[in-house]
Amino acid sequence: MNNPKNTLSILLIDDDDVALEAVQRSLRKHNVLYPVYTACDGLEGLAILRETQDVIIPKPYLVLLDLNMPRMNGFEFLNELRSDALLKETVVFVLTTSNNDTDRNKAYNENIAGYMVKSAVGPQFQKLALLLEHYSHAIVLP
Numbered sequence: 672m673n674n675p676k677n678t679l680s681i682l683l684i685d686d687d688d689v690a691l692e693a694v695q696r697s698l699r700k701h702n703v704l705y706p707v708y709t710a711c712d713g714l715e716g717l718a719i720l721r722e723t724q725d726v727i728i729p730k731p732y733l734v735l736l737d738l739n740m741p742r743m744n745g746f747e748f749l750n751e752l753r754s755d756a757l758l759k760e761t762v763v764f765v766l767t768t769s770n771n772d773t774d775r776n777k778a779y780n781e782n783i784a785g786y787m788v789k790s791a792v793g794p795q796f797q798k799l800a801l802l803l804e805h806y807s808h809a810i811v812l813p
Contacts, residue, residue: 680708684716685711713751749781
């Protein structure tokens with residue numbers, strides 16, 4: 672099932688419960704009322720996207736991805752995602768604590784849409800909420 676025009680679903684992949692709640696709270700606070708689905712690591716995120724769990728994310732959707740997670744980290748997730756013919760075009764924004772140039776370059780080499788450092792997106796993820804709102808109105812997702 673597709674979402675109405677200018678609506679998108681968000682899959683937030685992060686093992687930090689505080690960060691998950693902060694992102695969701697920021698979206699609500701800024702009236703970015705898109706459905707948000709969560710996964711605790713890359714393995715769970717892939718299972719959701721591959722619809723091998725009870726959760727099905729309506730299209731269009733995008734992924735907000737942390738890099739540092741147990742079991743399957745963000746880079747391993749990106750590698751697996753980009754090698755999957757059905758998921759390789761998924762729009763992914765990295766949202767991480769790492770401000771390391773090597774991490775940023777490695778992520779962009781996996782065709783991410785953007786790289787955001789959690790400490791730089793403003794109080795309570797304000798800039799993230801505004802970015803997602805403007806992004807969803809400016810682009811057309813598959």
